[in-house]
């Protein structure tokens with residue numbers, strides 16, 4: 050099994066993300082507000098934008114009705130720096146507008162202060 | 169087929185000037201209004217683009233904090249060199265170009281000249297790949313004609329960017345502008361810049377407005393064709409920028425059908441509307457809907473020609489189209505046409521001699 054330390058836990062505050070390398074692949078390491086780490090391919094499924102240049106944010110949710118926005122999921126959504134597509138970090142990187150599409154993801158575990166990505 | 173095998177002529181790139189940087193190109197008293205009176209153009213759009221960084225790609229911001237599109241070196245690195253552009257056409261209609269100004273004709277006219285000088289000195293003469301658009305303040309038509317005559321013969325100016333106003337472009341009001349453009353081998357470019365897409369008002373949401381930009385393109389094309397502009401100015405070409413392209417077959421069919429029934433009203437049309445379109449109108453591809461190759465080819469077939477579409481990125485805006493990802497993987501000959509040859513055959517001032 051291929052695995053690699055991609056960064057230290059201290060390099061990412063909850064709610065932040067950063068680009069890293071996993072072998073030859075560009076990966077995106079995300080840390081949600083509960084402190085968990087996630088890793089995806091750092092490339093948008095749409096036209097390939099580098100996702101680390103986007104933002105981790107929340108989302109306006111399906112509970113919204115015209116004229117009344119519900120905003121939640123703070124720190125759990127990756128938003129693409131180009132066309133703004135939203136990917137759910139805690140739902141396998143699925144796209145909010147079309148959950149059949151998702152970001153390629155990697156497994157992550159933390160040992161001591163090391164964030165380790167593996168397949 | 170990798171990107172390295174085809175040349176790219178990008179028909180929509182947005183350079184951007186900041187108010188402070190245009191000052192040195194402005195004469196008094198206009199300079200004073202920006203420098204000391206803090207004049208900025210009145211904005212009309214009630215929303216922002218609900219994206220990560222507003223109108224721009226979030227990764228196109230200049231590392232020193234300046235807004236996207238303000239720095240040639242950064243644009244070279246992120247766009248021109250990275251993708252390997254052969255040519256790019258600058259089209260910025262962002263403030264403070266006069267493209268969405270109404271009233272205060274003198275200020276708008278002064279801004280147009282300042283903008284053109286800035287564009288020539290700081291972009292066109294600093295990168296041989298870049299070609300430009302003449303900005304005019306058409307509300308003072310005669311001043312606009314003067315401006316076209318002043319900078320239109322610059323070897324790197326390829327089109328006149330005509331601001332969208334409440335006089336449609338088929339109106340004789342614009343004829344002197346078309347005449348001046350024709351004289352200098354310049355095409356006319358329409359880049360959407362906040363055109364009304366509802367009945368004189370803004371829709372409630374940006375997503376509605378952005379969906380319907382193509383309706384503004386269809387209105388202008390229909391108006392110019394039926395008002396006989398292309399028959400009166402046979403060497404004039406119109407580039408419809410940033411409205412996508414899936415609307416083209418619809419408007420061609422509709423105009424032809426109407427022409428068969430109602431030709432009596434517009435007897436000056438010597439050609440079928442769709443033939444006029446094929447000969448004198450070109451359309452940039454961005455923002456491209458996601459189409460399969462089959463869907464894309466069916467559209468081309470419906471247009472009846474593969475010479476209308478010209479690739480564009482719209483860099484550095486949020487709805488940028490990647491040259492390798494925005495369109496389906498097309499056959500080599502068609503790819504060459506859409507990514508470079510169509511634009512080269514359309515703009516008389518774009519060098520057309522490089523060998524493939």
Ligand code: FES
Pocket residue numbers: 093094095096097098129130131132133134
């Ligand atoms: S490239 Fe990510 S939304 Fe288009």
